[in-house]
Amino acid sequence: MKTNAVLQKDVQDALKWEPLLHSAEIGVIVKNGVVSLTGTVDSYAKKLQAEHAAKSVLGVKVLVEDIKVRLPNHGSKTDEEIAQEIIAAFKSNSFIPNDKIMVKVENGWVDLDGEVTWDYLRDITENAVKYLPGVKGIYNNITINPEILHSIEKKDIEKALDLSSIDSSEIKVSVSGQTVTLTGNVHTWHQKEEAGRIVWKTPGIKHVNNKLTVDYEYDL
Structure with a gap:
């Protein structure tokens, strides 16, 4: 504690x-x-x-x-300059579906909209932007639209969590259509985020509701 x-x-x-x-x-x-x-x-x-x-x-x-x-004065860029750098970054990454992503830049803040087929593609798209000079923040509004409809099995997700380094003994999984909800307790913030990443690898998934609570006792 x-x-x-x-x-x-x-x-x-x-x-x-x-x-x-x-x-x-x-x-x-x-x-x-x-x-x-x-x-x-x-x-x-x-x-x-x-x-x-x-x-x-x-x-x-x-x-x-x-x-x-x-941003320092020498690090400031116009929104147009940032937009051009984002376009170049997207073109240099073959994983990013340029035709599916819309970008808006306003006062250094970047809005990402559109849809991709997997969550990891959403992450790759954001990662291509977040370290560019002049970017002050990102609103990642990209949604997931799986290419193939796949029946999501609760037992498969539970097995994936059990095989990970996470203590999944207090994690409860529920499935509704293409949405998976996680409830229960984990012991660290890292475990909460890692559980979410594991679930997002499920074929056919569209939404993850990560409602896990970080359970830790404090010495008051």
């Missing part, structure tokens, strides 16, 4: 360990497993790295991320 003070220090140490980050840029507030990150960074990549570092710490139950991105 951890106190609020111990968890706060653990998150601060995790931020310090990341070479990309200057930990002084980011404030950490903790209350009973709810971790709030505040501050200002000079790139969207740093914002993502701070979020990832905090989620990796044992005891983080909920993450409230309020980090602002303020």
Whole structure:
């Protein structure tokens, strides 16, 4: 068990360990497993790295991320320049279905719309954008529309979870059409996200409702 003070220090140490980050840029507030990150960074990549570092710490139950991105003057780009770089990034990646993705850039924020056949293609599309200079944030609205209708078997998902490194003993799986819902408890934020990634690999899946709770006892 951890106190609020111990968890706060653990998150601060995790931020310090990341070479990309200057930990002084980011404030950490903790209350009973709810971790709030505040501050200002000079790139969207740093914002993502701070979020990832905090989620990796044992005891983080909920993450409230309020980090602002303020680009340096020399790093600023026009929306048109960012859009052109996104187009080039998409063309250089044969996995991204350019004809299925629509992009809008406004004040450095990128809207991704359209549909792909697998969740990993949605991730690949976002990854092609999020580290580009000038990007302040991304709204990923891409939906999943499987090419082949496939009967989703609950037992297959449960087996995949059991074979993973996740403690899946308290995870409950329910299937409704092309939607899978996860409920129950896991012990870390990483396990929650990993469970979601495993489920998204199910053939024919269209939606995942990841309602898993990070169960951790705190020393108050």
